[in-house]
Amino acid sequence: MPRFARLFEAAADTLNAFYQTVADGSIDALMALWIDEEFASYVHAGGAHWHGVDQIRAGxxxxxxxxxxxxxxxxxxxxxxxxxxxxxxxxxxxxxxxxPLAQPRMVYTTYVMVHERGEWRIAHIHASPMPEETASEFAAKIRHGQGALH
Known part of the structure; x- marks a missing residue:
């Protein structure tokens, strides 16, 4: 196996850690996944744009x-x-x-990870709501147990 194969798997670990910290509700743990630079940015699914780690935390x-x-x-x-x-x-x-009774919000999200000092860190997230028709198609597949990729 080439040496870099594990390198990219570790980026997936960072994405999975992001999902876990969201579920845990820990802003501190979530912020620990970000790059330590002011060029970090986050476009929230609600439309807010946050630039730099301080603004991302506050947002x-x-x-x-x-x-x-x-x-x-x-x-x-x-x-x-x-x-x-x-x-x-x-x-x-x-x-x-x-x-508890709210329907999930269907979102397209792009995550940009960079390798910094031996670790994968989040540099940018851009989330935007799915168009209603596409979101309905995903929701219907999930309800019928087909999964997202069928």
Missing amino acids: LVAAANAHTLPTAIEPLDVRVYDSLGTVVYTVAEAHRLPE
Whole structure:
């Protein structure tokens, strides 16, 4: 196996850690996954744009307080594009909100991971709501137990 094969698997570990920290509700653990640079950016599915780790933290805290931060994210379809120092994930996701009876919000999210000091870190997230027709198709497949890729 080539040496770099494990390198890209580790980027998936960072994405999985992101999903887990969202479920745990820990902003500190979530922020530990980000690159330590001011060029980090996050476009929230609600439309907010946050630049730099301080603004990202403040935006996530505000979203959590407003109950617009998901309590769980379920990846439905994952595509991976990688190069030596960067991995990009494009993911169709179901975002579960704090309200127990609310339908999941269907979102397309792009994650950009960079390899920094031996670890994969999040440099950018861009999330946007799926068009209603596409979201309905994903939801119907999930309800019928077909999974997202059938």
